[in-house]
Amino acid sequence: MAETTQLAESQPKRPAPYWNSYVAGFGLGLVLLASYVLAGRGLGASGAATRIASYAVHKVDAMAHGGTEAEGHTVARANAYMAPYVKGPADPFDDFLVYLMVGILFGGFASGWSAGRVSFEIVKGPHATNKRRLALALLGGFISAYGARLARGCTSGQALSGGATLALGSWAFMLAVFAGGYALAYFLRKEWL
């Protein structure tokens, strides 16, 4: 009896299965509903990145041109897209979307930890190589940024949050995401099948 227990413990722990999709979806829907009822706004994941990246450009440019004295006219302040995020003295990190991003990291970790899914690994298709997987991840992230910024939001801020409020542009975005995805998927099938 004691021997079998020991044997079971010495084996690597198998991750717990994911939740049923409808259960996880219902839970996610309740979180989104709580966001609207409590905060009057939806969830988002790409807005925080925009804010922090703009601030980083602003700071790096100021440092390269003589520290805080150069902060008045950085490339970020001269840029029509970044300027609104770096114009004032306000702390750029004191923002709903930035706190939300921090929460996402903790929540994702808590869920993964409780299920035994925390591990440093490269997740890829059965016939893909690590190099190709990472190269495509980098490229995909880069292209997604153009799409998300052009559309003023990503799958979280537009498709999910905007979709729940019946915003017309959010539904147009969602349908376009599926159209773009399925248009290309066939050509990359060897990475995943």
Place this chain on the structure above:
Amino acid sequence: MEPLAPVTKVFELGANAEAVLAMLLGFGFGFMLEKGGFGSSKVLAGQWYGYNFAVLRVMFTAIITSMVGLFGLRYLGVVNFELVYVNETFLWPQIVGGFIFGIGFVIGQFCPGTALAACATGKIDAMVFTAGFWIGIVAFSFSFPLFSRFYDSSSMGRMLVSDWLHLPAGVVVFLVVLIALGAFALTHFLDKKLAKS
């Protein structure tokens, strides 16, 4: 009865309360994304190749849950919908942006939010995707003058699908639920079909 929600707008709770609230909401968001399987690029890729429809099921269940809740609470007078932020519509930038985003999704097999949840569980492909996303945001910002006119084109303001179709919101909510249920049924039909082949 006066509407009680959105709570932070009606009662003006202040910045600290909003920061704590945002972190709690983010926690729930990241937790549910990971539990639903969105912390794995393999699960997300399943949507495009037909071996796992978690993306569609989780996302549409979440949308109809919060949509029915939100419009239900508006109907009951609990939520003042005018104070709820609704994404403004810029139709063509959102269609073109969505198409580009879909291409990026299939290449990288993450989106910004799912990648964050995956980063939190140590997935290296998600960290690289996120790095690409941040580099892309800086590149977008610097190249913004090239397409700033398109960015602000076809502006329609706060426009709901129901306004656009000239239908009561309740009818559109009902139709969206029906479409979602139809989509769920389709994914189960495809599951069976692909299992046989």
